Amino acid sequence: MKELEKSTELKILEAAKLEFITKGFDGARMQQIATKAGINKALLHYYFRNKENLFKAVFGNVFGDFFPKIMTTFQSELSFFEKLRFFIDGYINVLNKNPKLPVFILHEIQHRPELLLNSLKEQGVNPKIIAGMVEAEMVKGSLKPVPVAHLLVNMLSMCIFPVVAAPIMREVLFDGNEKKYKNFLEERKQYVYEFIINTIKK
Amino acid sequence: MKELEKSTELKILEAAKLEFITKGFDGARMQQIATKAGINKALLHYYFRNKENLFKAVFGNVFGDFFPKIMTTFQSELSFFEKLRFFIDGYINVLNKNPKLPVFILHEIQHRPELLLNSLKEQGVNPKIIAGMVEAEMVKGSLKPVPVAHLLVNMLSMCIFPVVAAPIMREVLFDGNEKKYKNFLEERKQYVYEFIINTIKK
DNA sequence: ATTAATTTTGACCATCTGGTTAAACCATTT
């Protein structure tokens, strides 16, 4: 019975995730979520009191994917440059598998800033660990000293933006050819890495 | 009379722009637009048949601001590096003045791809001019040869993303301190420039 | 000044949407 319970709740969450991410909070329809989940609409309200609650549940679930868990990679025993490579590679992969997620997050945060603070607390997002590590390398002398905040932002920008703006790029740069775009994303794993390296390699 | 006519239409468009950009298509309310414009709701439908029409008018108006007109700067007589500086500086300024615009554009495009193709036709967006120019400099030998598409995307990424993700950065990087964030954006004009230069300077 | 055309309004409508309720269903316990 608890199996079934969980299964229903999960079905709802999955359906809701799909609906919310593709349509946004305002565009999402409770009926549609119910239908996708294969249940009655009233059952949604039985599990999650209202739309707001359901949304928050979904948002909380997916927020973590935006700021990468891959950060744990950074605590491994690899060399700094290997870590960098792993990070870029993995992050572009994750984003590419959930291409609509970033815009969803950014859009909802822009309209309801309160979502952010809660989600940040729940996730243990702390760029300071990484920042500290990079700075350490610089002090050690193995990297050129550059402003770390900008370095990190540049790295994230170059990974995230091409996914966020995918529809535009596909069209403007590659005449709507999906394969060319995907190929471009693959190439990026290498070039973003080189780009960063260029800036910090002594 | 034509003065007044235009004035009403403009009042509507301004109000609609504000409403659509802050709330998105689905979140925007016709009544709210009418109120903001200081007119009757029925008058909206008199000027623009329906919500869809009004939206398209607004979207068409603002789309151009996302891909910079500043590109014209690139056709000036400045040196390549000066052009680069001008572009980055100007673009970050524009985005900073309309911080909600990029997410609005990206969100709507993601949900209604057909918007994109129309808007692209209306605007004369052609990165190929710039790409060609950069390539020319490389052939000439004044720049290191790097993949131009990636270079341009990197440049745009580093300018746009920090604005798009402003709420998150302000919080995560600067503990919600607006001044620090603004200052960061100012610094970027310099650092993004240096980052790019690092990659292409021989 | 009268007519004609355009612009603006208040009242109204059909539909959609989130949410509720009371009853039915079902598994477990007694």
Added chain:
DNA sequence: AAATGGTTTAACCAGATGGTCAAAATTAAT
């Protein structure tokens, strides 16, 4: 087998929302 407690459903509701319409107001033409 009867009672219990959680789960699911069909039917329904109130409010919001995009959109319409006929009449009023304003401007332009004769």
